[in-house]
Each structure stands twice: as structure tokens, then as C-alpha cells.
């Protein structure tokens with residue numbers, strides 16, 4: 284079975300093997316050296332002033348950001364499951380919430396954000412997804428963040444980049460916390476949450492809030508290459524291996540380029556066989572198709588072609604399917620995926636199979652990489 288869900292993504296064999304080594308104790312010079320290497324790679328990946336790793340799924344980093352940065356009132360963007368989650372976290376901690384709601388295919392706009400800030404001058408924190416994975420939607424985060432900082436540099440900007448970090452370069456000039464998680468573009472098992480921090484964020488955090496998710500106590504430890512609580516040693520060993528694999532395959536810049544080109548080819552191939560792209564601004568992390576036969580296609584992909592893609596949630600359940608485009612993906616595997624989708628459409632009597640999807644996919648790759 285080919286795993287093509289936009290998280291979890293398949294873990295490369297070399298990484299699984301690296302993680303199969305006997306357990307290391309986390310309070311040892313050996314592990315501190317491993318931690319230091321991971322920390323330095325992460326700071327470079329985020330392009331930010333500092334970084335923190337937490338044992339927890341991506342949501343732990345979302346919650347840590349809110350409790351440590353938001354002192355009173357937060358503005359969040361809800362254009363899907365993950366944006367909605369920021370709002371729920373804000374409320375769970377008894378903070379005030381202003382939420383901008385959008386249909387799941389519609390990106391947030393600078394105007395709406397500025398208007399909300401005008402109406403609520405006491406907002407101190409803004410939170411948004413770079414890619415809202417519920418609909419594969421790319422928000423114009425960099426543009427929104429720049430407008431917020433131009434208006435009021437004291438407002439902290441949290442960007443959930445769980446399906447954007449290591450997918451595409453992100454301009455972090457106006458971002459205070461950038462979040463990622465292990466099981467998406469970083470191709471690891473779930474369980475490691477990571478945050479990039481600006482100096483302004485570190486200043487705002489001060490002594491920190493919360494206990495397990497107190498970013499001040501974590502940062503103090505992590506700057507000494509250790510952790511406040513038991514580190515996710517196995518995942519951090521895996522993370523170093525991932526960075527090594529990416530380097531061996533040509534480096535992060537090439538990964539970004541390959542991801543962008545493959546995204547373009549994938550969308551072109553799907554459109555060429557009559558499918559409709561759901562988001563108005565598609566993210567590079569995945570392709571999201573809205574289709575009356577979404578569930579039939581997904582079922583055929585799984586049972587007949589051994590391809591596992593994700594469906595939709597809530598009101599989009601049964602209406603969309605999502606194909607992963609994150610990580611080091613073999614071209615032949617993606618060719619099989621687009622071919623299987625065309626075959627499934629033929630099975631459903633929607634078109635006569637002609638190999639159009641693989642043709643357009645390969646053609647676009649060749650043109651782009653020429």
C-alpha cells in the first residue's frame with residue numbers, strides 16, 4: 284500500500300533503521316551532542332532566532348504558542364479544522380477570542396485581519412495556518428503578518444506551518460512563532476512538536492506560562508542542549524537522519540524546488556482528467572479534489588490500486604480527497620498515484636482511460652525541470 288495521506292507520511296527506511304538502535308539515556312553527553320545537531324538544523328530550517336522541540340503531537344506546539352504568547356485576547360483564522368483548533372485552545376485557556384471564519388477553500392485576507400484589529404485594539408496575538416490542511420489551502424501568511432506588524436509590532440504572530448515547513452520557503456520576517464510537527468513534511472513518526480521563535484517572541488514569553496508547555500523553562504534547558512522533561516530521543520535521532528537524507532538528496536533548496544514542480548504537475552494532471560481543485564489558493568503540501576464521487580474514488584484507490592489518500596472532515600466528509608505532496612517522494616510513485624486516479628475514473632464510467640494523467644504529469648515535470 285502506498286501511503287499518500289498528507290500526514291502521516293511514510294518514514295524512509297534509513298530513518299526507521301536509525302531509530303531502531305538501542306535506547307540512549309537522555310541525560311548523557313552522547314544524547315546532548317545529538318540534540319545539539321538537531322537543534323542547529325531546526326534553527327536553520329525555520330530561519331528563526333531560536334527553536335524548541337517538545338515531545339507531543341503538533342497540537343502541543345499550537346497550545347504552547349497560545350499560552351505563552353497570548354496574555355488576553357487572540358485573533359484566529361478558522362478556514363478549517365486546524366484553524367478552528369486555535370480558537371478552541373484560546374477558549375480552553377480562558378482567553379478572549381476573535382475568530383475570522385472562512386469557507387474551507389477561501390484564504391484569509393489582509394483587509395479582514397486589519398478590520399478585526401481596528402475593532403479590537405486589545406488583541407495581542409494572531410494565529411493562522413500557513414497551509415490549512417483541512418482543505419489544502421494556502422493562506423497569504425507572509426502578507427498578513429507584514430500588515431499586522433506595520434500596524435502594531437507588539438502583536439505576536441503565530442504561524443502553524445505543520446504542512447508548510449520543509450515544503451516551501453517561508454518568509455519569517457514578521458512571524459514570531461513558526462510551528463511544525465514530525466509526521467508531515469519531516470517524514471517521521473508522530474510525536475515531536477517543533478517551534479521556531481523570534482527574539483520578540485522570547486521577550487514576550489518572559490518567564491513563560493503553563494507547566495509542561497512552559498516555553499521559557501524549555502528554552503533555558505534546550506539552549507544547553509537538554510530538555511526540561513524526558514526528550515523524545517528516538518524521534519530526535521530520526522530527525523537528524525532526515526536532515527542527513529535531505530542533504531544527501533541535494534539539500535533543502537532542491538527539495539523545495541522538487542516539491543513545487545511536483546505540485547504543479549500533480550494539479551495539472553488531475554485537472555487534465557476533468558477533476559476540480561478544491562482550494563482557491565492551493566498549498567504545495569497536497570492536492571485537494573472536490574468531487575461527487577470522492578468516496579468511490581478513494582475506495583477504489585485503496586482496494587484496487589493500493590493507494591491510500593485522505594478524505595475530508597466535517598461538512599467535507601465524503602466530498603473531497605487529499606493527496607500528499609510532502610517529503611522526498613519518488614516520481615514513479617506519484618506517477619502511479621495519478622494513473623490510479625485516472626483508472627478509478629474509468630472504472631466509474633467517468634472517462635475512457637487514455638494515460639492522460641501520467642502524460643500531463645511527466646510533461647509538466649520535464650518542462651519545469653528543463
Ligand SMILES: *Cc1c(COP(=O)(O)O)cnc(C)c1O
Nearest residue numbers: 340341342365414416445446464
Ligand atoms: C497535522 C496538523 C496539525 C497537528 O495535528 P496533530 O495531530 O496534533 O499532530 C496542526 N495543524 C496542521 C495544519 C496540520 O496539518
